[in-house]
Amino acid sequence: MMNKPVELGKRIQREESAGYDRTVLDYIHNAAAHGLYEIRGLGAKRRLPHFDDLVFLAASGSRYPLEGYREKCTTKTVLGTRYAKKPIELDIPITFAGMSFGSLSARVKESLGRAATELGTSTTTGDGGMTPEERQSSRQLVYQCLPSRYGFNPDDVRKANAIEMVIGQGAKPGGGGMLLGQKVNPRVAKMRTLPEGVDQRSACRHPDWTGPDDLVIKIHELREITDWQIPIYVKVGATRTNHDVKLAVHAGADVVVVDGMQGGTAATQSVFIEHVGIPTLAALRQAVDALEEMDMRGKVQLVISGGIRSGADVAKALAMGADAVSIGQGALMALGCNNDTYWKDGSNWSAEADYARLGTAPGYCHHCHTGKCPVGITTQDAELEQRLDPTVGARRLKNYFKTLNMELTTIARACGKSNVHHLEREDLVALTLEAAAMARLPLAGTSWIPGVSGPL
């Protein structure tokens, strides 16, 4: 082909604005077209200081590593040792986060339960009650007590292995849940005592207690009902985490769950997801400090969640002082969230046309709220939910968590630890000033901790 001289005057200039980039343009265009904020699923999409900004120092001249493949490195984790007669005993420090039946299909809940049981870990109900599918498939099931109390009843309280009093969620601390009408099918409506098809908005405040002193009595009530057998967790969305953790401990929690702003949701205003709450990294350090200041490290266990994706994330969370992590979005992605295909009848099928119908594409989808999940996860549609086979789902989840656990022990051994819970802050340094300040770890290659030590 003949090349032609370029006329510079006709060159299309593409000078993008940082303040009004394509994301912001899209946001303004949408707002102008609809007069309504965007409701969406998943968690914060913006770049935040995170575990990626930390690295391990590992063994060195002064530290002795363990042989990577052969030497024992235990991952056993016990949650709820403070008051419960039957604490939750886990084989791995990685648990499944609370996600509701309603936001997820019953087949997904079953996949989570089966995978958790095979992995020796726990799974958690959500805002909408306990389904028989998840109870039967889960050996260790944490039953959430949420402000809405949808489907909350004493029979299921008595079937639970632990109860999680949910004060807030990282994606929307201060906000209640939302389940748009297309997901409120007859079964979901009945479980939640709601009219079918209603755009359900969950309460954001608990109905029968308002402050930490009431919560003491509320937790006491749950302990009385369950005969002091099972642990009571308290879950908070990450905001004033240091205070919240102290208040949860004061209220009698066995376990505190802190969910950072990267944590997911099935449906909330995107302004809430992106602009309310603090990053998981910052919250984790505040939570650990709170427990240390109260001399409660190891007595009240700490579970961190919100954007935990990899074994490295788990290892960093444990090194910073968490006893376990909880994973929601990563689990959905393991099941195929944002994948371009789904597996059905022994073959992979393209889901691209279904993503396109939602006005999105694999890799960008956060349309959990629509109930039209192209890969059959966040749906109540009888046809779409068939795209996720519980057996296949359980296997994928098991593979994912096994991978994380192997990565975790790889790092622990490299740091010379025969128990993943022996990972410590000393093993970590930060790559950025923000991460160093939030995690209160030295900037890599220095001994400088912003706000803690003197000048660099």
Next chain:
Amino acid sequence: MAGVTATVPTAATRVFDLADAPVRALNQFLHHELRGSGVQRVEILNPNGAHNIAVGIDHPVTIDIQGHGGYYVAGMNKHADVTVHGNVGWGVAENMMSGTVRVKGFASESAGATGHGGTLIIEGDASLRCGISMKGIDIVVGGRVGNFSAFMGQAGRLVVCGDAGDGLGDSLYEAVLYVRGKIKSLGADAQEEPMTEADLAGVADLLKKAGFPYDPTEFKRVASARSLYHWNADANQEY
């Protein structure tokens, strides 16, 4: 059992004196020993405002609490008929499933919160948020109810023989409220509606059950206008 004195010499009645026995011993008895014991009535002496009295019952029994209860009296009740011969703190009969709870005196905040079933009768006044997030329970209040009562009520009936405070029935779903006295203000999406024959019969039935001598025709019906059921009517507009 330590601290338990059988002051009434019948096998069918058991007495717990909370001046001697902890609430936990009472609840453990109700959860584990009641069934099959032949005990049909439990009398609780000296409650002195203790919290969590008789919570999580799962068996038919008649309970008389001789004095004031604290928070969550008869919380999550199933099957039992509980009478409090005094006042109660927050969350009496919270999340009740079935049975009856009667408070002879006054009830503090969130009475009957999230109750799924059964009947809660409060002979005196009830404070803020009475019947919040109710899910099928019937609540009859002899006196007044405080602000924000039946907030987000999903199902069931709240009958108020006295006045109601501000924000009655805010964000209601399908719960229906009946008020004999004045309503200071209605909450978002709550509206007054005419009483139907079914409403009159239902209120008459509940008043009779509660033992209150009022005429059902004196009551106003409040229910959801259902304008908040769907997110935004203009959501699909496109300019």
